[in-house]
Amino acid sequence: AAAPAAVAPTIPASPPASSTTAQPTGEALTAPAPADPQPAVEAPVGGLPASAAPDEHPAAQAGNAALARLTVELTEVAPAAPAGRGALDGARVLVVHGGGDDGLAGAELPGALAARLAERGAQVTGGPGAGQGPDAVAAVAEALATGAGADGVVWLVPASPGGADDLLPGAFELVRALALGGASQLLLASAAAPLGLPGLARALDRELAGRVRLVDLASATDEPVAALAARLVAELVDGTGPSTVRHRDGQRLTPTPVPLAALPGAGPSPDLARLAAALRAGGLGRDSVVLATGGARGITARVALALAEATGCALELVGRSPAPPGPEDPLTAGAADARSLRRVLAESGLSRPSQIEPRIRQVLAEREIRAALDGLAGKAASVRYHAVDVRDAAALRAVIDDIYARHGRLDGVIHGAGVLDDRLLRDKTADAFARVYDTKVAAARAIAAAVRDDLRFLVLFGSVAGVFGNRGQSDYAAANDALDALAHAWAARFAPHGGRVVAIDWGPWRGGGMVSPELEREYARRGIGLIDPAAGVAACLAEIARALTPGDADPADAPTQVVYLAGDPGAFGA
Secondary structure: OOOOOOOOOOOOOOOOHHHOOOOOOOOOOOOOOOOOOOOOEEOOOOOOOOOOOOOOOOOHHHHOOOEEEEEEEEEEOOOOOOOOOOOOOOOEEEEEEOOOOOEOOOOOHHHHHHHHHHHOOOEEEEOOOOOOOHHHHHHHHHHHHOOOOOOEEEEEOEOOOOOHHHOOOOOHHHHHHHHOOOOOOEEEEEOOOOOOHHHHHHHHHHHOOOOEEEEEOHHHOOOOHHHHHHHHHHHHHOOOOOOEEEEEOOEEEEEEEEEEOOOOOOOOOOOHHHHHHHHHHOOOOOOOEEEEEOOOOHHHHHHHHHHHHHHOOEEEEEEOOOOOOOOOOHHHHOOOOHHHHHHHHHHOOOOOHHHHHHHHHHHHHHHHHHHHHHHHOOOOOOEEEEEOOOOOHHHHHHHHHHHHHHHOOOOEEEEOOOEEOOOOHHHOOHHHHHHHHHHHHHHHHHHHHHOOOOOOEEEEEEEHHHHHOOOOOHHHHHHHHHHHHHHHHHHHHHHHHOOEEEEEEEOOEOOOOOOOHHHHHHHHHOOEEOEOHHHHHHHHHHHHHHHHOOOOOOHHHOOOEEEEEEEOHHHHOO
16 A cells, blocks of 8 residues: 555556456456456356466466465554654545444544644545445545545445445445545545455555555554544555554554465375365265355366265255256357357357357356266265355255255355456446355355354355455455455354364466466466366365364364465465
8 A cells, every 4th residue: 555645756656548458357466458348257266267278388387386275364564654744744635434423434533533634734625424325426526526535535434234244345336436536545444344345455455556555443443533543644644554454452463374284185295085084084974965156167066076076975056057958059069169169159140249159158157067967976975956146145045945955954065156257446337346246245144144053164265366455356355355254253153063164265276278378477477376176176175174073183273264375475465
């Protein structure tokens, strides 16, 4: 995050127009953007890109990098230096709040903050107090258009009507207006960071050249209001700190990935036989039942197949795509890939991309589903596929109720469903943001509400986009950060029954065809490896096995949030 222009006039400007087109689907980081926005696609493993590049590709060495296992802990960083008088001379700062006594937007803080800013030389404009709806968005846009917040905007994030958890996706348009209003620095201040907002802040900080910071003052709200105002002014002026910070017990903290030991059976040389034995020893067998959302496609399907091969458990798969009605149409059966399908469909009489591209996506999705179901036949005790949009809470509950009715139990859930719609903030719509966000978050909540407390494991497939932020993935970063927070919130519910909740934040995977050679080269240049699918599947099985044997090892080996990535972890934060 960077300081207001009046304090640090060398702050980088917004990216030029040529770089503000949408990023490729997947974790594009700072790779070159395509010319046109990409359509929303189903994410194969928490939305992570994969590659089918051969071993001789220049990026192969990065793709074969050792798999690292980490967790995320709060670590102390240097305090923001107090802002002296005159530190903001001439700076134009807009303070936006929600009005009323709700969290940090309480009745006293906006005035105290404005006074502190004015003492430091700023020209302060008080923003609207109308919540996050269309009127607030219009009022903020109008204020920013006058230049009121040209050098800094502070949003005192209000408590939402239903609690902080429901701020997103509804507040996206307000955040978008604040971020794109031309301010040199955007400071988001909260009494308790709302669900998903830290991930959104990290993504925006990457996208907007280091000009966004989220400050969580939840543990400092008992301080005098003048002290809170001083902290916020210092954060606004500071130009060197991380994009998300938390103040607690006099310390300034930021989430930081820290290494963990590999679990037995995982690591550089996966031992599937050892993992299978551990899963069975933990009680997962042919009588067990596992639900997997997104489980008929991508990496989630690989994990489901590995579980079936190791334990023979019954599998209930949920996916948005309808089940294939039968064998593939002979017209397309001989076309091996999207390029071949495009040619075949064009020769069949389809002439417009709006006709051809949806058909290609349908054919490829049906192929994945057929392959997954065929692969599970004879290995799982039973297999059932449910064509359900996971954002439909009632439909998802009906699936889970049906599972309990037929099997009398549900041992574990893997929530791997996800979609991508990667676009820079100025090209992203509220509907697109909500679709990406709710596929992860609303679905996870629906699952948690429907399952019983004796669930043995709940695995939430997340992404390093939520941990580090990612340009063009503000929605996806917010969603995966929210999954991490939900995992922590739900852990205590299942622990008394021996159950474990774990959010696995994956780095990009190799082997699924979503990473272009150009993007692979960019990953390799930055030292970012691609997870080998066999190693990734083994890591997931190891986390599940760890959930089934909670008393056999140090609890520190089973944190609620785990990060898996290949290559140098520092490259993701660069």
